[in-house]
Amino acid sequence: MKIIVPIKQVPETAAVKMDEKTGTMVREGVEAIINPLDLYGLELAIELREKFGGEVTALSMGPPKAETALREAMAMGCDRGVLLSDKAFAGADTWATSYTLATAIGKLGEFDLIICGERATDGDTGQVGPAIASFLGLPVATYISKFEERREGAVRVHRLVEDGYEVLDVRLPCVLTVVKEVSNPRLPTLGGKIKARQSEIPVWTAASIGADPEKLGLKGSPTRVVKIHKPKVSRQCTKMAASDEASADKAVEALVEFLDKRDLI
Amino acid sequence: MNWEGVWILAEQRGGRVQRISHELLTRGRELADKRGGKLTALLLGRAVEQADLDELIARGADRVLLVEDEALENFRPEPYMQVCRRMIEKYRPEIIIAGATSLGRTLMPFLAVQVNAGLTADCTILDIEPETGNLLQTRPAIGGNILATIKTPEARPQMATVRPQSTRPAAKQAGRRGEIVRETAAGVDLSSGVALVRFVGNEDAVNISDARKVVAGGHGFRTSEKFRMVYELAELMQAAVGGSRDAVDRAWITYPHQVGLSGKTVTPGLYIAIGISGAIQHLAGMQTAETIVAINNDPEAMIFNVADFGIVGDLNEIVPRLIARLKERRKAAR
Structure with a gap:
């Protein structure tokens, strides 16, 4: 199976700090990692290659330093990495991002599967996977929690929905977006790291993928961020200590009263 | 023809309209009143209960656009997208909001690409900018650490998803009037590369x-x-x-x-x-x-x-x- 895994380099969420004054993110000193939800997609892709043969390509759009994310993906076991980096890509919303990724995927040659993480932990939209499918005219199945089997010209997968899961047959080639349950990401091996370090990672630009400049970056993005602000912390926590039986009784009574007042029990 | 009116994407399962649709009516009614336009509920399905359609009107829709077909019984991205696209091209709504559900979060990005629309996920606040009439879409990002307000200055329609339970369902008003327009899916490609083999429900009913x-x-x-x-x-x-x-x-x-x-x-x-x-x-x-x-x-x-x-x-x-x-x-x- 030939599999493509689009990945994103994101700031480590646990380390994100907010500038109290400006309400913006402090990026300095924050480690950049592979979007944690992409790891499940990478792992599934590598497992499928181990089972059925083929090759796994990790693809990322980002600044030059996003190359490290691709090397990490290769250290896990991806066969190759391709970086999409160009000033023209900057400021892209999900529409322009998907357009760029889809155009690059068109240059990668034949493939069976595109596997995406459900969403990225920074932008948190979950829109890029389905949008890539739309640009490429492919079927898409989101929230995949299990890969059951490969069938004739299709894959059988489980899709997690609100009240259960759907068992679906999705015709190949297609796009899957996966959730955590789909796999247990492996750690990079030493051999993998060495191989990753020695590999060439080609950098593709707007010109090399033959993209329409009108559809790239900020220029190609229908949406605009007009304001970033800090959520107002309007919550006034009523905190009660329950250190002994009497205070526990009192705290529980106060909680019940609190919920009652808000019509929550 | 101008782009006008606010649409909500109602959801049904097994022919019954889902609660998220009523929550979307709350949002949609507010926006339509501010913008001064009609509120339409677009619903795709098969053999949807008449009482549920009337209820959409009682809860605030001025019009229900209903497209029924066997192929639309369960959600599949391609036929749903094709039908929505046809409706958008015919009626040209200015704003479309959907639930940030497994359906909405899949269909909306799949559709937005095809109609060249701007789309914002998981909005918690939706408003109309008084000077321009643009939709202001506010959403949490970076794990809820910031709120970003986003707009779509030129592209139409303006599309957004909102989280389930983030607003109350619109109340029923007795005697509220509206029209139910049945549209056909004839001539639309309803084929799909996704086939439902079976559905397995959660053991516990509440999700x-x-x-x-x-x-x-x-x-x-x-x-x-x-x-x-x-x-x-x-x-x-x-x-x-x-x-x-x-x-x-x-x-x-x-x-x-x-x-x-x-x-x-x-x-x-x-x-x-x-x-x-x-x-x-x-x-x-x-x-x-x-x-x-x-x-x-x-x-x-x-x-x-x-x-x-x-x-x-x-x-x-x-x-x-x-x-x-x-x-x-x-x-x-x-």
Whole structure:
């Protein structure tokens, strides 16, 4: 199976700090990692290659330093990495991002599967996977929690929905977006790291993928961020200590009263 | 022809209109009134109950656009997209909002590409900019640490999804009038590369993304036996059960119940976090809940920073008392 895994380099969420004054993110000193939800997609892709043969390509759009994310993906076991980096890509919303990724995927040659993480932990939209499918005219199945089997010209997968899961047959080639349950990401091996370090990672630009400049970056993005602000912390926590039986009784009574007042029990 | 009017994308399952549709009517009505336009509910399905269609009007829709076909019984991205695209091209709505559900979050990006629309996910606030009439879409990002306000200055339609439970369903108004327009899917390509083999329902009927109340437990419970208290409390509160990543990793509860960055994001009316310290990854999944209650033995736990009411103490002392107290109330109410 030939599999493509689009990945994103994101700031480590646990380390994100907010500038109290400006309400913006402090990026300095924050480690950049592979979007944690992409790891499940990478792992599934590598497992499928181990089972059925083929090759796994990790693809990322980002600044030059996003190359490290691709090397990490290769250290896990991806066969190759391709970086999409160009000033023209900057400021892209999900529409322009998907357009760029889809155009690059068109240059990668034949493939069976595109596997995406459900969403990225920074932008948190979950829109890029389905949008890539739309640009490429492919079927898409989101929230995949299990890969059951490969069938004739299709894959059988489980899709997690609100009240259960759907068992679906999705015709190949297609796009899957996966959730955590789909796999247990492996750690990079030493051999993998060495191989990753020695590999060439080609950098593709707007010109090399033959993209329409009108559809790239900020220029190609229908949406605009007009304001970033800090959520107002309007919550006034009523905190009660329950250190002994009497205070526990009192705290529980106060909680019940609190919920009652808000019509929550 | 200008782009005008506000649309909501109603959802049905098995021919019955889902609650999210009524929540969207609340949002849509507000926007349509501010903008001075009609509110339309677009609904795709097969053999939808007439009473449910009338209810969409009673709850605020001026028009229901109904497209029924066998191929539209269950959601599949391509036929749903094709039909929506046809309707958008015919009627040219200015704004389309959908639920941030498994359907909405799949269909909307798939559709937005085809109609060259701007799309914003998971909005918590929607408003109209007075000077321009543009839709202002505010959403949490970076794990809820910031709020970003986004607009689509030129492209039309302006599309957005909103989280289930982030607003109340619109109230029914007796005697409210509207029209039901039946549209045909004839001539639209309804083929799909996705085939439903079977559906497997959850063992527990309540699911956390749609629940009005969620009781969630974490690391603090120490054992799966003790974690059962979460279920007992949830049952008494008529709430869905949630778990932190830790609780799921320890197999005290299954993954569909996981709240947080690698699980689900919920916006219920009430979220009770017990024995959950409130790592940023967990907060990202629940801090937009309307009311948050935290029970934790560490007074410095991050969870108290987002809580409206907190009890600092041993959950083994507090939860059984709360359960007993709620049982008493239940008995008294009978």
